[in-house]
Structure formats: C-alpha cells, structure tokens
Amino acid sequence: MKRHLVSTALGSLGLAVLAGLALAGPGVVNSSHDLRSLQSAGQTNNQVCIYCHTPHRAADQNLIWNHSLGTGNYSFNAAGPAGSPGMSRTSTGTTLPTTTTAFGTGPTKMCMSCHDGSVAVGALNNIGDGATGTIVTSPSRLNGQPAQIASATGGMGGNHPVAIPFPDRAGATYNGITTGVTSGFGGVAGGGGWSDVTTIQAAGIKLHGGPAAGTFGMECTSCHDAHNNSVATTEGVAGKYFLRVSGDNSALCLSCHRK
Structure with missing residues (x-):
C-alpha cells in the first residue's frame, strides 16, 4: 500500500513537472537560435x-560562454550598422557605455558576439574535446544580415540603450552608471515617464541587478528571451524576435514607457 502511494505521489509529481515544462514553451530547439539549421553540408555537430x-573550457566564465567574443569596441557613441550616428548620453542625461569594459558583466556583450557580425557564427572556444574551432555555417557571419545589431567594429548607434539603469527613482544606479532621469517615476498610462518595477516585471520584462530599489538595469535580455520562441505573439507569429512581450500595438514599449 505504501509503495502504491509513493508511486502515485511520484507519478503526480512527474506530471506536475512535465506540465510546468509544457507551460514554458518549446524553448530554443528548432527556433531561430537553433543554429544547427545554418550548418553547411558535411558538418557533424x-x-x-x-x-x-x-560546461567546460568556456571563453568567458559569465554564462559559461562558448562563442568567440566580438573583436570591436562596443560603444553607443559610434555609428551602428545602419549608419545611425552614436550618442554618449540619453536625452535625459544618462551616460551610455562607450567601451566594451563599460558594458560590464551583463549579457549584452555576449549577445553582440554573434550580432555584431565581427566573428563567425560557428566560432567556438570549445568545439568538442576542448578544441577551439569553427562550425561552418551559411551565412558564415551576420555581417550585413538583418540580425546584425552592432557594427563589426562595435558601433551601437541606432539601438535602444542597454547596460544602463532602469529609472525607477532619481539616482538609480546599475553597471556603474547613474540615471540622469529626475522625474516621471512610477507613471500611469498616458501620463508620461516610466512604469514602476513591479508593474514591468509582472508584464514580462526582465530587469537585471536588484533586488534593492534603484539598482535595476536594462540589458538585451530585458526585452528578448533568447531561449524561448513562444513567449509572445507579434504580427501573428509566435516568438517573433524572441520578444518577452508582444510587439503588437506597441505593448512591449508601453510596458516601460507610460505614454
């Protein structure tokens, strides 16, 4: 009888776990980030x-990162791939990162290691058996592709600022940068300013840093979930752009900006 009860309990637990996994969405497999689809003929990965x-011999301990890091200097004060001029600070006076070091240890520079087009998509620190090498893909790099976000030299001009504090209060600090925003905190829809942290996180936006007030920051992964291809539906496509909140009717933008 006890064995039956234990088996039933474990079975129920297993179903609960599976249900939880199902709710998480299909994940990265067969998504645009499943880069096996780009492998050239003859590649066996x-x-x-x-x-x-x-798990071993990573290029960077942060996120046990395996992809070769970008070769440029990441800077918002340099033109991006579309030729957009750079800026050294936001319209509200928040200083923008202008060196790779200034981007800190957040995930943004990891994302850019592919999305700046400076190194091959398949350039890995550990290609297998601890050897550095390249899985040949087509295209070989994202340079000139729609998914190129930064220039090959690291120019970030023309992109929403990242690696900066979220302005939930005056003096908010993240990544060694203090916000230049002095008002408009916790605004209501249509009132201007920015939402409060609780509202933003409930909407699905991922803030980094914390948990103390005034220490949250924005990274690429605040708006994008690189591992889940069905978090939100945009323009009728589930998981388009890996957005955490649908882009339809500007829902993503309005999660933070209270316009």
Missing part, C-alpha cells in the same frame, strides 16, 4: 547549446 554555452 548535433548540439543545440554549443553555439553559446559549454
């Missing part, structure tokens, strides 16, 4: 995660 992560 069958690993999904290897393009970004490795």
Whole structure:
C-alpha cells in the first residue's frame, strides 16, 4: 500500500513537472537560435547549446560562454550598422557605455558576439574535446544580415540603450552608471515617464541587478528571451524576435514607457 502511494505521489509529481515544462514553451530547439539549421553540408555537430554555452573550457566564465567574443569596441557613441550616428548620453542625461569594459558583466556583450557580425557564427572556444574551432555555417557571419545589431567594429548607434539603469527613482544606479532621469517615476498610462518595477516585471520584462530599489538595469535580455520562441505573439507569429512581450500595438514599449 505504501509503495502504491509513493508511486502515485511520484507519478503526480512527474506530471506536475512535465506540465510546468509544457507551460514554458518549446524553448530554443528548432527556433531561430537553433543554429544547427545554418550548418553547411558535411558538418557533424548535433548540439543545440554549443553555439553559446559549454560546461567546460568556456571563453568567458559569465554564462559559461562558448562563442568567440566580438573583436570591436562596443560603444553607443559610434555609428551602428545602419549608419545611425552614436550618442554618449540619453536625452535625459544618462551616460551610455562607450567601451566594451563599460558594458560590464551583463549579457549584452555576449549577445553582440554573434550580432555584431565581427566573428563567425560557428566560432567556438570549445568545439568538442576542448578544441577551439569553427562550425561552418551559411551565412558564415551576420555581417550585413538583418540580425546584425552592432557594427563589426562595435558601433551601437541606432539601438535602444542597454547596460544602463532602469529609472525607477532619481539616482538609480546599475553597471556603474547613474540615471540622469529626475522625474516621471512610477507613471500611469498616458501620463508620461516610466512604469514602476513591479508593474514591468509582472508584464514580462526582465530587469537585471536588484533586488534593492534603484539598482535595476536594462540589458538585451530585458526585452528578448533568447531561449524561448513562444513567449509572445507579434504580427501573428509566435516568438517573433524572441520578444518577452508582444510587439503588437506597441505593448512591449508601453510596458516601460507610460505614454
């Protein structure tokens, strides 16, 4: 009888876990970030995660990052791939990162290691058996592709600021940067300013840093979930752009900006 009860309990637990996994969405497999789809003929890699992560011999301890890091100097004060001029600070006076070091240890520079087009998509620190090498893909780099976000030299001009504090109060600090915003905190829809942290996180936006008030920051992964291709539906496509909140009717933008 006890064995039956234990088996039933474990079975129920297993179903609960599976249900939880199902709710999480299909994940990275077969998404645009499953880069096996770009592999050229003759390549034998069958690993999904290897393009970004490795449990050993990583290029960077942060996120056990496996992809070769970008070769440029990341700077918002330099023109981006579309030729957009750079800026050294936001319209409200918040200083923008102008060196790779200034981007800190957040995930943004990891995202850019592919999305700046400076190195091959398949350039890995550990290609297998601890060897550095390249999985040949087509295209070989994102340079000139729609997914190129920064220039090959690291110019970030023309992009929403990242690696900066979220302005939930005056003096908010993240990544060694203090916000220049002095008003408009916790605004209501249509009132201007910015939402409060609780509202933003409830909407699905991921803030980094914390948990103390005034220490939250924005990164690429605040708006994008690189591992889940069905968090939100935009323009009728589930998981388009890996957005955490749908882009329809500007819902993503209005999660933070109270216009």
